Amino acid sequence: MALRGSKLNTSDALNIDSVVGFILSLQRKNGDIPWHVEGKTDPWDLVETIMGLNIGGCFEASCLAFDWLKNIQNPDGSWYSSYINGDPGDRTCETHMAAYISVGLFHTWLINNDTDLLKQMWPTMEKAIQYALSLQTETGEIFWAKSPEGKVDPMALLSGSSSIYLSLKCALSIAFILGKKCVSWKTTFEKLGRSLKENIHNYNISKSRFSMDWFYPVLSGALTGEKANARIEKYWQKYVIEGQGVRCVSDQPWVTIAETSELVITLHAMGWLKKADIVFSWVQDRIYEDKTFWCGYTYPDMVVWPEEKLSWTNAVVLMAADALYDLSPASRLFSHNAWDGFLYKGLVK
Numbered sequence: 105m106a107l108r109g110s111k112l113n114t115s116d117a118l119n120i121d122s123v124v125g126f127i128l129s130l131q132r133k134n135g136d137i138p139w140h141v142e143g144k145t146d147p148w149d150l151v152e153t154i155m156g157l158n159i160g161g162c163f164e165a166s167c168l169a170f171d172w173l174k175n176i177q178n179p180d181g182s183w184y185s186s187y188i189n190g191d192p193g194d195r196t197c198e199t200h201m202a203a204y205i206s207v208g209l210f211h212t213w214l215i216n217n218d219t220d221l222l223k224q225m226w227p228t229m230e231k232a233i234q235y236a237l238s239l240q241t242e243t244g245e246i247f248w249a250k251s252p253e254g255k256v257d258p259m260a261l262l263s264g265s266s267s268i269y270l271s272l273k274c275a276l277s278i279a280f281i282l283g284k285k286c287v288s289w290k291t292t293f294e295k296l297g298r299s300l301k302e303n304i305h306n307y308n309i310s311k312s313r314f315s316m317d318w319f320y321p322v323l324s325g326a327l328t329g330e331k332a333n334a335r336i337e338k339y340w341q342k343y344v345i346e347g348q349g350v351r352c353v354s355d356q357p358w359v360t361i362a363e364t365s366e367l368v369i370t371l372h373a374m375g376w377l378k379k380a381d382i383v384f385s386w387v388q389d390r391i392y393e394d395k396t397f398w399c400g401y402t403y404p405d406m407v408v409w410p411e412e413k414l415s416w417t418n419a420v421v422l423m424a425a426d427a428l429y430d431l432s433p434a435s436r437l438f439s440h441n442a443w444d445g446f447l448y449k450g451l452v453k
Contacts, residue, residue, distance in 0.1 A: 118425050120159075120422065120425075122394055122395035123395070123397070123419075124422070126394070126396045126413060127156055127415050127419060128157070128165055130415050131169070134168075134172055135168035135169045135171050135172030135173075136150075136169070136187070137150055137154075137169055139415055140412040140413055140414055140415065141412075143412065144187065145188075146185055146201060147173060147183040147205070148200060148204045148267075150169060150172075150416075151205055152420055152423075153169070153415045153416045153419045154166045154169050154208045154212070154419075155211045155434075156415075156418060156419025156422040156423065157169070158432070159431055159432050163216055166208075166212055170208070170209070170212075170225055170228075173205060174228045176190070177228055177232070178197065180197075180235055181230075181232045181233075181234050181236075182201075182202045182232070182235045182250070183232075184196070185197070185198055196249050196252060197249055197250045198249040199235065199239050199246050199248060199264065199268060200236070200246075200248070200264040200265070200267040200268050202232040202233075202236050203233055203235075203236040203268045203271035203272070203275070204271050205225075205271075206229050206271045207270055207437075209221070209222060209225055209229060209278060210275075210278055210437070213281065214432075214434040214437060215434050219281065219282070222278055222282055226282060233275050233289065236268055236271070239256060240295070243295075243306060244295040244297075244299030244300075246260060246264070246268050246296065247259060248260060248264045259308045260308060262307040262308075262312075262320065262321065263311065263314065263316040265296060265299070266300060267324060268296065269297060269325070270438075272292070272293040273325065273443065276289055276293060296326075301331065304321070313354045313355055314353055315350050315351055315352060316366075318335070319336065319343075319370045321335065322335060323366060323369060323370040323373065323438060325440055328444070329440075332374050332440070336370070342354050344367075344383075345357075348386055348403050349361070349363070350364040350366075350367050351363075357403045357404070358400055359400055359402075359403050360399065360400035360417075361387050361390055361398055361399060361417050362400075362414075362416065362421075364383060364387050365387070365424035366424075368380045368424040368427065369420075369424050370438070372424075372427040372428060372438070373438040374440060375440070380427070380428060384424055384425070387421075396413050396418055397413075397417055397418050397421050399412065399417050
């Protein structure tokens with residue numbers, strides 16, 4: 105299936121079959137989907153990849169990936185930061201990596217309304233959310249991880265806590281669908297939201313060179329309206345190379361397709377539809393001969409780096425296309441208006 109959006113011509117249109125086929129080619133029999141051939145797997149990016157499969161209608165593969173996550177979950181609800189062929193790599197246990205499974209599950213339900221999957225995965229998701237919330241501070245921030253030795257790292261990351269904010273919205277939505285009462289989740293969600301809106305200075309600034317720290321508070325819906333507009337406008341020139349895309353980090357000339365696609369989703373979520381379409385057009389020709397997408401490239405010398413084709417990069421391109429062109433019923437998952445208005449009314453309020 106080739107996407108022919110109104111602003112895309114036939115020479116640069118996204119080919120969904122090529123992208124989805126590539127992701128499927130990486131999936132192992134047990135459901136694991138590594139970054140690339142012989143690459144590592146991390147739980148957050150695996151969930152991102154699942155959402156790409158959902159957009160392609162590959163629900164059997166998505167369910168298999170969820171099963172893999174369920175089977176390797178740690179007793180405390182966490183996952184390790186990375187796995188190599190199913191064996192733990194980095195044994196750090198990050199809070200945002202645990203909580204993000206709820207986003208993938210809600211995304212799946214929005215497309216196929218498979219409530220049975222939500223019921224089957226509820227114990228896994230519940231433990232994952234509880235793990236993340238166990239590291240919340242009194243002022244609302246959520247510490248980013250426990251070390252391999254089990255010690256809490258007392259550092260809150262803006263991008264990580266923003267991701268958890270979105271995860272909590274989706275977890276509360278799933279709880280609503282299943283008739284579960286999760287009053288404590290609602291309380292911690294509100295506390296986290298106040299922190300992201302009012303106490304952004306409490307977050308560790310060492311990661312502020314990463315573009316994710318710029319737009320994730322907006323992508324997650326923690327910042328909306330004038331606050332969202334002001335944040336995107338204030339740092340646009342720091343992270344964006346006009347006509348190219350988004351820098352992964354502000355001090356390096358490395359444009360990444362994933363961050364650019366996530367900015368597209370962010371802009372669309374805010375209602376900046378024309379700007380979102382323009383930014384997405386910048387990366388439409390950043391593809392290999394098989395019509396899968398580069399991870400990134402350096403600018404202005406245009407060196408593709410790294411050379412590996414990444415599962416989650418290709419998945420987030422599909423997510424950006426879904427937001428722009430309404431390819432699936434989950435296309436408004438990130439939309440601020442959808443959460444504030446009629447689409448998800450009652451789910452988290």
